[in-house]
Amino acid sequence: MSIVYFNKQFVPLAEANLSIRTNALHYGSAVFEGIRAYWNPNEQQLFVFKLPEHYERMLNSCKVLRLKVGHDVKDLCALTVDLLRRNQPKEDSYIRPIAYVRSEGLTPKLVGYDTGFAIYTFPLGDYIDTSGGLKVGFSSWRRISDNSIPARCKVSGGYVNSALAKTEALEQGYDEALLLTQDGFLSEGSAENIFLIRDGVLVTPDLSQDILEGVTRNTLISLCRDELGFPVVERQVGRTEVYVAEEVFLCGTGAQVSPVVEVDRRPIGTGKIGPLTVRIQQLYFDVVRGRHPKYRHWCTPVY
Ligand SMILES: Cc1ncc(COP(=O)(O)O)c(C=O)c1O
Incomplete structure (x- = not known):
């Protein structure tokens, strides 16, 4: 899963880096999503579960935080499918989009600063135990x-x-x-x-x-x-x-x-x-x- 979406481009993970001065690092001024894609071995197909619903919620989170991602739900779904195709996973995977205050300004505020947006993905089985209780x-x-x-x-x-x-x-x-x-x-x-x-x-x-x-x-x-x-x-x-x-x-x-x-x-x-x-x-x-x-x-x- 080495390709990520970052700064409006698909790039290798190692090239997707942020400054330590990034406002979001200091103030938590970011919103994210957690999405799963499930591998169906019989159909040799990867299914992303409720993809638009996750991005609808993300845009609602952005609205509350006044963050402007610059993509609508349809774009975000298409970008996610594109990212998965570039990485070619054939196993259960997790997708993590994040919109964040990218500016290096010192003030904890939400307007007048640029918003960054990234998506990365990685294989994921259980997050917490689903079988033992x-x-x-x-x-x-x-x-x-x-x-x-x-x-x-x-x-x-x-x-x-x-x-x-x-x-x-x-x-x-x-x-x-x-x-x-x-x-x-x-x-x-x-x-x-x-x-x-x-x-x-x-x-x-x-x-x-x-x-x-x-x-x-x-x-x-x-x-x-x-x-x-x-x-x-x-x-x-x-x-x-x-x-x-x-x-x-x-x-x-x-x-x-x-x-x-x-x-x-x-x-x-x-x-x-x-x-x-x-x-x-x-x-x-x-x-x-x-x-x-x-x-x-x-x-x-x-x-
Ligand atoms: C605090 C919190 N509550 C509930 C959930 C479950 O939400 P969802 O079903 O949309 O993943 C999550 C994330 O998965 C969460 O972080």
């Missing part, structure tokens, strides 16, 4: 709020919040962190949205709970309602409601569908991966790899 813990760090650094947008600087929580979780022996909002309600994981199953109903924090508007979250809401016939409710969730859920799982482009078996040392349900989570995960893996005809339009073929 995760042990997670609530963080002592609270989720950044919409009026400080909006979690709705994938702002680079906001990921300090994720990094603090994830580090603490790993050092405490957990696989992943859960974060509460400033008001003490369930928000999301360090890089994942979260679902609970209670009495056969899927419950997930609503969009006012300082969460990223997850592409996978939206995908699963549709799939659970339309394919599996599970009711889905988006609402405020208290901390201890997670402890008493029958099943819990995390989701995200990186995380995919990752079952949770323990929260704050309390077993979830039987303490084993739940049966509904398994069904949701299997369906998701079929859909992203282009194996579900009804949802082929979510998969952009590269070759």
Whole structure:
């Protein structure tokens, strides 16, 4: 994966370098996306999952940060497919576009500076474990709020919040962190949205709970309602409601569908991966790899 898109050109990775004076390095003044492409060996095809949806969110993040990428969603999708074709991956891959304040000005501000844009890609299997069952813990760090650094947008600087929580979780022996909002309600994981199953109903924090508007979250809401016939409710969730859920799982482009078996040392349900989570995960893996005809339009073929 040695070719990247940088400064409006396709160049070798080694030539895509920035000055240490770059404003975004100092202030986190950048927005990014995380996109996956799945290899389908039977079809010898690479499918990018929900490509336009990711760039729509990226342009929304740019709008909030006043960054001007200079490309629309269609251009960005075409550039990404072009980049993948140049690199020719025949395995599951991750795609990372980033728009950043390129100027070397000292002021932490968002207007009057140039925006840089780059995309790179690399092979990626699981980001967090999808098969063993995760042990997670609530963080002592609270989720950044919409009026400080909006979690709705994938702002680079906001990921300090994720990094603090994830580090603490790993050092405490957990696989992943859960974060509460400033008001003490369930928000999301360090890089994942979260679902609970209670009495056969899927419950997930609503969009006012300082969460990223997850592409996978939206995908699963549709799939659970339309394919599996599970009711889905988006609402405020208290901390201890997670402890008493029958099943819990995390989701995200990186995380995919990752079952949770323990929260704050309390077993979830039987303490084993739940049966509904398994069904949701299997369906998701079929859909992203282009194996579900009804949802082929979510998969952009590269070759
Ligand atoms: C903080 C956070 N929440 C949720 C998600 C899941 O979002 P998506 O499904 O769009 O990848 C991510 C990233 O993947 C994230 O970084």
